[in-house]
Amino acid sequence: MTTSDMTADGTADEGPESRRLDGNAAAGPLRELFSVDIIAAACTCAHCGGTTALAEHVLYADAPALVLRCPSCTGVVLRYASAGGQARLDLTGARLLVLDLAHDGRPG
Amino acid sequence: MTTPTVTTAGPARRGGRLLWTPARVRSVQAETARATRLVLEVPGWAGHVPGQHLDVRLTAPDGYRAKRSYSVASGPEQPHVELIVERLPDGEVSPYLTQQLRVGDELEVRGPVGGWFVWHASLGGPLQLIAGGSGVVPFLSMLQHREAAGSDVPARLLYSARALPDVIGADRVAATDAGVTLVLTRQAPATWQGPTGRVDARLLHEHVVPPDARPQVFVCGPTGFVEAVADALLELGHPPERVKTERFGTGGGAT
Numbered sequence: 032m033t034t035s036d037m038t039a040d041g042t043a044d045e046g047p048e049s050r051r052l053d054g055n056a057a058a059g060p061l062r063e064l065f066s067v068d069i070i071a072a073a074c075t076c077a078h079c080g081g082t083t084a085l086a087e088h089v090l091y092a093d094a095p096a097l098v099l100r101c102p103s104c105t106g107v108v109l110r111y112a113s114a115g116g117q118a119r120l121d122l123t124g125a126r127l128l129v130l131d132l133a134h135d136g137r138p139g
Numbered sequence: 140m141t142t143p144t145v146t147t148a149g150p151a152r153r154g155g156r157l158l159w160t161p162a163r164v165r166s167v168q169a170e171t172a173r174a175t176r177l178v179l180e181v182p183g184w185a186g187h188v189p190g191q192h193l194d195v196r197l198t199a200p201d202g203y204r205a206k207r208s209y210s211v212a213s214g215p216e217q218p219h220v221e222l223i224v225e226r227l228p229d230g231e232v233s234p235y236l237t238q239q240l241r242v243g244d245e246l247e248v249r250g251p252v253g254g255w256f257v258w259h260a261s262l263g264g265p266l267q268l269i270a271g272g273s274g275v276v277p278f279l280s281m282l283q284h285r286e287a288a289g290s291d292v293p294a295r296l297l298y299s300a301r302a303l304p305d306v307i308g309a310d311r312v313a314a315t316d317a318g319v320t321l322v323l324t325r326q327a328p329a330t331w332q333g334p335t336g337r338v339d340a341r342l343l344h345e346h347v348v349p350p351d352a353r354p355q356v357f358v359c360g361p362t363g364f365v366e367a368v369a370d371a372l373l374e375l376g377h378p379p380e381r382v383k384t385e386r387f388g389t390g391g392g393a394t
Contacts, residue, residue: 051366052387053256053385053386054255055253055255055256056253059157059192059194059206059249059252062157064156066155068254070254087384
């Protein structure tokens with residue numbers, strides 16, 4: 032996986048502000064690992080205690096790993112990378128994930 | 140969670156991890172001077188909810204891989220999966236998809252993905268869609284679905300484009316019975332009666348369903364556009380839990 036793998040599309044950088052994406056865009060990569068879509072899960076930030084849907088986190092997809100940051104305190108909540116047949120997931124910054132199983136993964 | 144979620148369409152392998160699968164290119168058509176509409180046949184496609192994405196992966200002869208996520212442009216009722224890809228001069232993937240790809244070629248795809256930035260008729264409304272440039276693509280799917288489902292949910296689209304020839308999905312935008320406000324940011328014909336310039340708080344106040352009507356608001360476009368619009372919506376009194384955003388970075392189609 033290259034650093035630019037998961038940007039919305041490859042473009043010249045104009046500083047970190049313009050590289051911010053929404054957590055939505057991490058849905059595909061995280062489905063490499065999870066059998067359900069966790070992007071709508073409510074996540075409690077281990078840094079500030081705020082609770083927000085992962086989809087509403089700030090995503091930096093062009094770092095060496097995909098990085099989700101808390102929209103309240105900007106602390107790193109989740110890091111994910113896959114390369115060479117290995118997936119790496121760091122959830123140190125996520126104290127709690129709450130998924131609504133009734134709505135998950137079923138054809139609508 | 141305070142907002143309802145819809146059941147998101149399952150992947151080809153229901154209940155399992157989502158795998159890459161080959162798709163066949165059925166048609167490649169110029170949408171605008173910079174954007175191309177791709178019609179794909181995806182075997183085993185389980186259907187999608189408007190707003191969901193399809194990931195596309197390209198593998199070079201040396202094994203190097205690049206992948207991108209694109210909003211599905213077609214509605215769930217349409218027979219094939221359509222993407223609209225804007226060509227970015229420095230892109231790794233979009234020049235191939237817009238200039239090299241031919242009918243009959245195969246692409247590796249994964250999807251549908253994403254269960255957040257989605258709308259389905261069962262979620263009701265009123266629906267307010269706000270697009271910058273190619274950020275209109277997921278809204279084309281939502282509008283198609285709304286009409287195919289016979290939904291009477293009131294809907295409005297505020298669409299900011301550089302100039303008339305840059306309008307993506309012009310057919311759908313012209314045909315929809317949703318209220319459409321087109322804003323031209325760079326160039327407008329002398330006869331243009333509609334708004335021009337940046338989408339700011341004043342323009343949002345005039346053309347967006349007011350907070351009192353409790354609309355579900357979706358904003359999609361380049362990061363700068365989305366953040367400016369979302370901030371202005373909050374200032375106008377739209378509650379944050381009813382404003383969903385999808386930023387796609389510095390991509391072309393910036394307004």
